[in-house]
Amino acid sequence: MxxxxxxxxxxxxxxxxxxxxxxxxxxxxxxxxxxxxxxxxxxxxxxxxxNAVAQGLASKKTTTIGVILPDLANDYFANLAVGIDDIALMYNYNIIIANSSEDTEKENKIVDNLLAKQVDGIIYMGRDQTEHFQKSTKDNGTAVVLAGSVDQEGTPSVNINYRKAICDATSFFLKQKQKVALVINDKNYSINSDYRIPGYQDALKKYGVSFDPNLIFEYRDNNSISNPMLQDIYDSDATAAVVYSDDVAIMLLNKGFQLGKSIPDDFQIITSNNTVVTKYARPMISSISQPLYDIGAVAMRILTKIMNNEKVQDKQVFLDYDIIHRGSTRI
Amino acid sequence: MxxxxxxxxxxxxxxxxxxxxxxxxxxxxxxxxxxxxxxxxxxxxxxxxxNAVAQGLASKKTTTIGVILPDLANDYFANLAVGIDDIALMYNYNIIIANSSEDTEKENKIVDNLLAKQVDGIIYMGRDQTEHFQKSTKDNGTAVVLAGSVDQEGTPSVNINYRKAICDATSFFLKQKQKVALVINDKNYSINSDYRIPGYQDALKKYGVSFDPNLIFEYRDNNSISNPMLQDIYDSDATAAVVYSDDVAIMLLNKGFQLGKSIPDDFQIITSNNTVVTKYARPMISSISQPLYDIGAVAMRILTKIMNNEKVQDKQVFLDYDIIHRGSTRI
DNA sequence: CTGAAAGCGCTTACAG
DNA sequence: CTGAAAGCGCTTACAG
Missing domain, CATH: 1.10.260.40 (lambda repressor-like DNA-binding domains)
Structure with missing residues (x-):
């Protein structure tokens, strides 16, 4: 030594x-x-x-930012994190990553830790922000950007336009006169109540189809093919589904296979995140394609601007998305 | 504010x-x-x-550790990271995660950053450690633990016994008198030269089968089903394969499907990491099952001990593994 | 262009 | 059991 x-x-x-x-x-x-x-x-x-610690104390800048996400083992968030990390390194920031596990108590502790360590900014991903998070970051004057998460109170955010994307996916099926199920997680999360469900309804309205609340499925708990919700979907009138999560989409696909359904002949699926598993399924699953890496990268870039007190053009950034058709849809 | x-x-x-x-x-x-x-x-x-920064300067302890990994978007490393993060939080450490992308220059920069920030320790994952990493951490007296990575110079590490695991997987096939291919990445990485290949050879010896170097396949570059290596495997004598990576195993499976092979009837596969994709494939892929979360968690626990100058029992920790048979093997 | 000095917000012997 | 003071290793006005 x-x-x-x-x-x-x-x-x-x-x-x-x-x-x-x-x-x-x-x-x-x-x-x-x-x-x-x-x-x-x-x-x-x-x-x-x-010594960066001494620099941090003297300059009141740590060149470290915090990244809060629900689950690092989830491909969706991991890809966002890679985009963040790359841009962070480019601007000489390091990132402290913490899994919130969508557990409020754990998240509060993480937020306290991050602020105690005087991070210059935080990128937040996941469901709605907790009150403690909002209050603490505000009191501390810490810059915050949301990535792949919807905005509640004017916090800068980077996303695709979920409402429009879900509308497009739903419309694709409605054009074929399919009965479309919308599979989401908790109805009360803003991303569902303010974006996905309205987007789904936009499409229905466009095609003059009346809204049937029974075609909205809330997927929860038991994250396996035995989740009864999967069976329920096939038992319903639906002949197609727009799904919020790739993992759930794969299980829905495999469940169909188990039930002897042919996909896409008997049932079609479009999922939302285009993570690598969509390409591992057979048939491969059609998906909304989000530029995950870019969402992370742009969020980090915006954060650097805020930390430097530069002007930020748009608080809400929408990046382009696509719908990629693979084997789970009929064209 | x-x-x-x-x-x-x-x-x-x-x-x-x-x-x-x-x-x-x-x-x-x-x-x-x-x-x-x-x-x-x-x-x-x-x-x-x-203010943790001031505490850090005064106490010379930052309660922050660095985690260096090749790719956060890789399920294998992401799962290790979750185990690390959980235990870190439990002991009140935060983790700075950095993607090395297996790029030496980038990694060197990361190491310098981490040491400048006075991290109390580093958990390192990935291929062989670089010289710069070894020298810098030693000069700084920074605690290091390897997770899911093999040890070169007496650095504490947490792993499964790769040699034995590969031997077991290979033996399973040899018992059925299959011709077994071993699919690895770079032959020169210690994990291959010192563990996987010897393990494969242990099995051959046990069953009195002579070693055929043509049955060792080095998978590289082009990470898609069009990689010619996949075709080569089916063109060889092999009737079964032990594969180092789940992603490659899935592509091998799908390639077989494309070639009209029936798996497991015509060809069998055992992969190594049991990440979630093995369950998304059809048939589901048999796998060595590593306790990824635990490897990360134990590595972090050991690191806390080293940082506290407590005695560490074993420098090389081997956690239990299993071989889980699913649809890609015949029992 | 350069230096002396205060200050960042804590911890930690030391003394009592 | 508690306080005064030095020190951790830098940055940043201020003065020249």
């Missing part, structure tokens, strides 16, 4: 003050070229690496 | 010194009960949250 070399050692060896070393490190332009070179050489020779 | 309340404000309001407030926060037992309660009340009333 080598002795730690501090800014003080560099200053001594280079015959300048700590302030000058600091200026060189921070690329302050008003340092004489000659001095700068001398300091740079000493920095290199001594293999000096500034 | 609320004014920040510091330890100084608390000390003032409670009529004690900062030192006493600090002692209360750190649960130092030698504080009079009465004083302690008074301070606690003020802390609560003022909603005081200590």
């Amino acid at each position: 080598q002795p730690k070399v501090t800014i003080y050692d560099v200053a001594n060896a280079a015959n300048v003050s700590m302030a000058t070393v600091s200026r060189v490190m921070n690329r302050n332009p008003k340092v004489k070229q000659e001095t700068k070179e001398r300091v740079l050489k000493v920095i290199h020779d001594l293999n000096y690496h500034p | 609320q004014p920040k309340v510091t330890i100084y404000d608390v000390a003032n309001a409670a009529n004690v010194s900062m030192a006493t407030v600090s002692r209360v926060m750190n649960r130092n037992p030698k504080v009079k009960q009465e004083t302690k309660e008074r301070v606690l009340k003020v802390i609560h009333d003022l909603n005081y949250h200590p």
